[in-house]
Amino acid sequence: MIDTIFIGMSGLSSYSRGLKVISNNVTNLNTPGFKSSQLQFADLFYQGSQQGLGEGRLGHGVGTFGTNLNFKTGDIRSTGNGLDLAVDGQGFFVLKDEKDKLTYTKAGQFDFNTDGVLVSRNGGEKVMALSEGGRLDEIRLDGKRTNPPKASTKVTLSGNLNPSSTAYTMENVGVFDSAGQQHQLKLAFTKGTSSSPLDPVTWTVVATEGATTVASGSFKMKDSKPMAGADTIDLTFTPAGAAATTAVLALGADVRGDALGTTSTLTVSQKDGYASGSMIKQTFDAEGRLVLSYSNGQTDKPFQLALAHVSDISELVQEGSNQFTVKNQNALSYHVAGNGKDRVIGGSVEVSNVDLSQEFSDLILNQRGYQASSQMVSTANEMIQQLFDMKGRR
Structure with missing residues (x-):
């Protein structure tokens, strides 16, 4: 009994x-x-x-x-927060606390702290990126809050330069110097005279900024196409306290010299260069790369999230706060998203x-x-x- x-x-x-x-x-x-x-x-x-x-x-x-x-895997729920992340796959986000202890989590609720370090929103642990050589690094905004300017190197024109007209003007052609200052140029095209219809058509171009002449040169058209070696003009800028730069004004391959109508239709088809910009947004792409967006329209991807893979899930130990540790380090490996492995979903979290x-x-x-x-x-x-x-x- x-x-x-x-x-x-x-x-x-x-x-x-x-x-x-x-x-x-x-x-x-x-x-x-x-x-x-x-x-x-x-x-x-x-x-x-x-x-x-x-x-x-x-x-x-x-x-x-x-x-x-x-x-x-739990359901993936959209949050609208660009720093909320979910892993579509078996990977875990890698966290490191102030004592350098590594833990692993599926709860991708992150934020940048006052020091510009990406941390877990719950416990403040640092989120790890995987760098070259398999090194785990912190994700920091140091040196990334602004995007430096880039001088223009080439401005390409497209359209028709009509030989039936004798002049054509393009207004507000924006070009950036090495200091990030934008120059709004006026391009005045003047058709030259030729002694024979078979001779190339010469167009003199004067580039001015306000009352200042920036550059002048000439283009030549033969058989209604730009002539090689006579299809570019150098625009040189020397900003105060910065290095001199030269941007090439070029007739693109699709520029024509046909007698259509009474005027020309040249426009800017492509140009580079930009002013300095300040950071306005942080998000992550599907490969776990941090995407920094700037006010000048540029982006930078300086870090890629580290993801942990555990070959034997019985080696995982619950630690609380949605975190795990691994008993046997031989069962642990690190990788990044993409290449047919895991996928990172931004603006979402994996629910229970x-x-x-x-x-x-x-x-x-x-x-x-x-x-x-x-x-x-x-x-x-x-x-x-x-x-x-x-x-x-x-």
Whole structure:
């Protein structure tokens, strides 16, 4: 009888642990990156004849031996925050705390702190990037908050330079010098005279900025096409306190010299150069690269997120705050997204993978098991009480 009470108590203890696991799963239903657990039950040791003779082998109840983590990917939910990230795949984000301890998480809720370092929004751990040589580095905005200017090197024209007209003017042709200062140029085209219709058509070009002449030169057209060696003009700028730069004004390959209508239709088809810009936005692309956007229309991708892969998920240990550690470092490797591996989804988070229907089903089973175990204890207690009563009547 006493053994029956201990067997029933093992059931009460085990199903209580099961209820605790289910409660933890359900209460983390809305925790980003949370992975649900399932308690593992096992029968306890047996005693008796190994040959199965006589009374046979009798069990001693039920016990538990840990939980299994469910690493099924949860739903991806859009947040609209460019620094919220989810991993579409088996990878984990890599975090490092102030004691240089590395942990791994699926909860990609990040932000830049006051020092310009990308950190976890929950615990402030630093988010790691994977650099050349497999080195883990911090993601910092130092030296990245502004984008330096770039001088224009080439301005390409397209359209028709009509030989039926004798002059053509282009207004507001923007060109940047080495200091990032934009110059709005006026290009005045004047057709030269030729002694023969077979001679090339020469166009003199004067580039001015306000009342200042920046450059002058000439283009030549033959057979309605720009002549090689006579299709460019150098525009030179010397800003105060900066190096002199030269931008090439060029007739593009699609420029024509056809007598269509009475005027020309030249326009700027391509140009480079830009002013300095300040950072206005930070996002991540599908390969986990930090994309810094600037007010001058430029972007920079200085870092790529490190992703951890664990070959044996049983080596993962829950640490709280949606983070894991790895028991066996040989099961751990680092990689980056892309190339058919994982994909990083920006502006989104992976929500909990808790299945409420499964949890409620398990809850009912645990409740019934607890009730049955309790009934066994009560029945054994009644039987013992009956024995005491029989002895008392003697």
